[in-house]
Amino acid sequence: MRIGSISRQMENRQSQRIKNIGSEKKATAHGVGALERVFVKTGRIISLFYFACITLKRPVLVIKTVKQLIRLRRQTWGPKISKIYKVSGRYYANLYDPGWPSRSYNTSLKEELKRHAFPLKHTGNLNLVFFAITRKCPLRCEHCFEWDNLNKKETFSKEELIQVVDIYQKQGAVQFHFSGGEPMVRINDLVEVIRHARHKSECIVVTSGFNLTGINARRLKEAGCKGVVVSIDHYVPELHNAFRHHPQIFQQAITGVNAALAAGLVVSLSVCVTKTFLDGNHLMPYMKFAKELGVHFVQLLEPKAIGHYSGQDVLLEEHHIVQLESFFKKINNDNAFNAHPFVMYHGFHQRRIGCYAGSRSIYVDSAGDVHACPFCHTKSYNVGDIIRTKEKSVPVKENLCPRYGKIA
Ligand code: SF4
Numbered sequence: 001m002r003i004g005s006i007s008r009q010m011e012n013r014q015s016q017r018i019k020n021i022g023s024e025k026k027a028t029a030h031g032v033g034a035l036e037r038v039f040v041k042t043g044r045i046i047s048l049f050y051f052a053c054i055t056l057k058r059p060v061l062v063i064k065t066v067k068q069l070i071r072l073r074r075q076t077w078g079p080k081i082s083k084i085y086k087v088s089g090r091y092y093a094n095l096y097d098p099g100w101p102s103r104s105y106n107t108s109l110k111e112e113l114k115r116h117a118f119p120l121k122h123t124g125n126l127n128l129v130f131f132a133i134t135r136k137c138p139l140r141c142e143h144c145f146e147w148d149n150l151n152k153k154e155t156f157s158k159e160e161l162i163q164v165v166d167i168y169q170k171q172g173a174v175q176f177h178f179s180g181g182e183p184m185v186r187i188n189d190l191v192e193v194i195r196h197a198r199h200k201s202e203c204i205v206v207t208s209g210f211n212l213t214g215i216n217a218r219r220l221k222e223a224g225c226k227g228v229v230v231s232i233d234h235y236v237p238e239l240h241n242a243f244r245h246h247p248q249i250f251q252q253a254i255t256g257v258n259a260a261l262a263a264g265l266v267v268s269l270s271v272c273v274t275k276t277f278l279d280g281n282h283l284m285p286y287m288k289f290a291k292e293l294g295v296h297f298v299q300l301l302e303p304k305a306i307g308h309y310s311g312q313d314v315l316l317e318e319h320h321i322v323q324l325e326s327f328f329k330k331i332n333n334d335n336a337f338n339a340h341p342f343v344m345y346h347g348f349h350q351r352r353i354g355c356y357a358g359s360r361s362i363y364v365d366s367a368g369d370v371h372a373c374p375f376c377h378t379k380s381y382n383v384g385d386i387i388r389t390k391e392k393s394v395p396v397k398e399n400l401c402p403r404y405g406k407i408a
Contacts, residue, residue, distance in 0.1 A: 028294025
């Protein structure tokens with residue numbers, strides 16, 4: 001009873017803080033209206049047919065493959081795409097497809113068409129690289145998957161970061177998500193790397209919000225960065241700061257979100273949905289918080305027993321998964337939540353059709369080791385060793401998701 005009333009008081013206090021945040025901010029995300037949504041959906045379908053025709057040529061194969069891709073999209077993001085955001089002239093329905101229209105979007109589409117039409121002949125190019133560009137981080141987060149690599153001598157010089165980008169762009173990468181450590185501690189190099197990568201790939205920065213000031217958000221934007229993913233693991237500041245072991249990181253993250261929105265970046269929150277978070281019924285208040293902040297997306301990440309969580313009993317139970325899936329469908333499909341950010345929950349498709357990791361995306365950790373994804377450490381080679389041997393080419397091999405398997 002007492003705990004319940006303390007928790008209610010914290011929520012009320014937080015509600016007031018959110019209102020205050022809302023009155024200070026200058027920019028928020030608004031999904032496009034119904035007419036514009038029809039225009040975007042139609043435009044994307046026409047793009048799909050157009051590239052299917054010129055890539056696959058045979059009418060029966062075109063129709064079969066287009067149907068497969070439409071089905072795959074529904075299985076990944078849910079049956080209804082009711083939220084589309086326009087940022088700097090491009091439309092975004094999630095943060096893992098490049099914005100439409102763009103060359104990166106077209107390349108990614110053609111690649112996916114070939115992958116489905118010729119599954120035996122075309123194993124497919126890389127699409128997305130998560131690249132941890134620094135080992136430095138001022139935080140000590142409970143769930144950190146880079147824990148064992150942090151705060152050691154940097155692996156890559158700025159020139160080497162650019163060489164790594166070049167290597168994976170040759171393999172087809174149309175998206176880079178730059179993380180760390182905390183990538184914003186290396187803002188000067190980060191800006192240079194984005195400026196280099198921007199012509200062939202869409203660039204996103206994954207940050208705790210540290211050092212994401214107004215000036216730095218504008219520097220990212222000016223360099224060609226398209227968006228940021230800001231980790232906020234609780235809407236109650238004290239709980240977020242405790243989870244990340246940093247007394248001001250909640251306020252810095254809020255400042256960072258507002259700065260990124262004002263700079264014209266796509267903004268997603270990312271939250272580690274622990275058992276405590278889910279058992280405390282914090283999902284819906286968190287979405288209210290995200291809506292008030294005005295972000296475009298919210299990403300739900302399940303805790304995994306790696307890094308700082310290694311050896312701990314953190315994996316979610318069946319009833320938590322049911323709770324997350326039902327929430328994902330409700331927020332994205334129920335008209336009552338049209339004004340809320342779109343929810344990205346990878347566990348939904350991973351448990352039904354497999355995982356994109358390894359076949360379409362890889363994770364280069366801050367030591368240069370290459371894995372299927374940030375959460376499944378499946379080291380296959382070290383890209384730093386490769387660039388230093390002057391070979392400049394990496395094994396074109398799949399490093400499959402060991403947990404959920406591969407999406408066809
Ligand atoms: S999770 Fe990210 S912000 Fe937190 S300690 Fe690890 S690298 Fe730093």
